[in-house]
Amino acid sequence: xxxxxxxxxxxxxxxxxxxxxxxxxxxxxxxxxxxxxxxxxxxxxxxxxxxxxxxxxxxxxxxxxxxxxxxxxxxxxxxxxxxxxxxxxxxxxxxxxxxxxxxxxxxxxxxxxxxxxxxxxxxxxxxxxxxxxxxxxxxxxxxxxxxxxxxxxxxxxxxxxxxxxxxxxxxxxxxxxxxxxxxxxxxxxxxxxxxxxxxxxxxxxxxxxxxxxxxxxxxxxxxxxxxxxxxxxxxxxxxxxxxxxxxxxxxxxxxxxxxxxxxxxxxxxxxxxxxxxxxxxxxxxxxxxxxxxxxxxxxxxxxxxxxxx
Numbered sequence: 617x618x619x620x621x622x623x624x625x626x627x628x629x630x631x632x633x634x635x636x637x638x639x640x641x642x643x644x645x646x647x648x649x650x651x652x653x654x655x656x657x658x659x660x661x662x663x664x665x666x667x668x669x670x671x672x673x674x675x676x677x678x679x680x681x682x683x684x685x686x687x688x689x690x691x692x693x694x695x696x697x698x699x700x701x702x703x704x705x706x707x708x709x710x711x712x713x714x715x716x717x718x719x720x721x722x723x724x725x726x727x728x729x730x731x732x733x734x735x736x737x738x739x740x741x742x743x744x745x746x747x748x749x750x751x752x753x754x755x756x757x758x759x760x761x762x763x764x765x766x767x768x769x770x771x772x773x774x775x776x777x778x779x780x781x782x783x784x785x786x787x788x789x790x791x792x793x794x795x796x797x798x799x800x801x802x803x804x805x806x807x808x809x810x811x812x813x814x815x816x817x818x819x820x821x822x823x824x825x826x827x828x829x830x831x832x833x834x835x836x837x838x839x840x841x842x843x844x845x846x847x848x849x850x851x852x853x854x855x856x857x858x859x860x861x862x863x864x865x866x867x868x869x870x871x872x873x874x875x876x877x878x879x880x881x882x883x884x885x886x887x888x889x890x891x892x893x894x895x896x897x898x899x900x901x902x903x904x905x906x907x908x909x910x911x912x913x914x915x916x917x918x919x920x921x922x923x924x925x
Contacts, residue, residue, distance in 0.1 A: 618716050621649045621774070622695030626685030627666075627703035628656040633821065634665050634703050638672070640819075641701065646712035652692055653703075654685040662703075683786035683796040690780055698777050704821040705771040711817035715774040718811045725755075726779045726808025727801070730772040730817035753814040759805040763845065763856045764863065766798040768810075772818045779804050791840045794833060799841045806849070835871040842867065865895035873904055879912040 623641055627634055634653075641651055651672045655663055657679030666674045677688060686700060697719060701707060715728045731751040754761050762768070783803040786796045804810075846852055846860055853859055872887030885908040891901040907915065 617648050618646065619648065619697050619720070620695040621646070621697045621699055621712060621716065622689070622693035622777075623649055623651045623699045623701060624686055624689030624693065625651065625653045625701050625703055626656055626682045626689065627653060627658065627662055628679065628685075629658045629660045629662060630703035631660045631662045631665055634662055637701060637703050637706055638666070638669050640706035640708070642669070642671075643709060644707065644712045645710060646716060649712070650694060652689045654689045656680060656682070656685040681788065681793060683788045683792070687785045687788065690777070690785055693777060696777055697774055698780075699774045700770050702771050706819040707771075708817050708819065712774070714813045714815070714817065718813055719774060719776065721811075723811070724809055725811040727773060727775040727804050728811045728813060729768045729774075730813040731815055732769050732772050732818040732820045733816045734820050734822045751816075753812045754810065755812050756809050757805075758810045759802070760856045762802055762805050763852070764858065764866070766795075766801065768797075768801045769818065769820060770797045771820065775804065779808060783807055792837055794830060795837045795841055798838065799844065802841070802845060831871070831874050835867060839864070839867060861894045865891045865898050865901065868894065869898065869901045869904065872908070876904060876908055879916065881908050881910075881912055881915070884908040
């Protein structure tokens with residue numbers, strides 16, 4: 617029958633998506649599951665839809681953010697393993713079975729992730745990720761690679777429950793909001809091996825809201841995670857082979873590149889300048905800094921010509 621897997625779905629005002637999400641769970645070939653939906657204070661009809669699924673355990677709590685909802689689910693979980701799925705994402709058939717088989721192999725992996733693809737409205741129309749450095753297969757002791765960039769999406773994860781006993785739970789502080797999963801995977805990867813199922817097993821919903829809506833918050837909080845990591849692990853530089861300034865340079869580069877993507881040249885230029893100042897050997901940062909000086913209209917025409925060629 618296999619291990620009992622607890623599926624934790626945090627949700628907030630997800631009436632548009634929650635049914636599709638739940639259907640993707642119950643259509644899995646792997647059936648030894650319990651499904652916990654943690655409603656983080658929804659004000660729409662999310663709860664009524666979930667209650668149509670009698671095999672779900674549904675809990676409603678005051679709004680506290682996704683980390684709070686996941687932690688609540690962890691406390692309620694009975695399974696040996698825990699899988700996370702955001703309420704607007706979907707799993708594809710075979711996801712759980714492949715990951716349970718992987719985590720049961722010898723080698724003591726604490727966490728298994730898979731690849732994911734983006735979609736807007738129809739999960740059957742998945743395309744490659746263009747906004748997240750994932751879909752790379754890293755296995756074993758991945759802490760060094762994970763410190764350099766987060767390649768694990770939450771909805772792709774299956775993790776042994778014992779990992780939370782040993783490494784703690786998601787950080788609910790506001791300074792970690794939206795990137796608390798990255799902090800969690802770093803802590804687990806420091807103590808456990810990680811495995812990967814290198815197939816697109818998850819559909820990640822790309823919303824049409826403005827791209828720039830949460831750019832600053834995400835990167836500021838990622839910086840907080842890096843500062844916390846430096847304080848937590850005094851020998852971080854030796855373990856990762858990267859100085860803090862080089863890692864900070866990469867963060868500012870990614871941040872500035874995101875603003876360059878939406879033609880906000882002044883913000884992009886400021887951030888790319890910080891990237892170069894933290895690492896003068898960052899040639900890509902220098903190249904992008906030069907790009908950020910080009911007027912937006914000309915820059916857009918250059919990109920169009922490049923795409924067409």
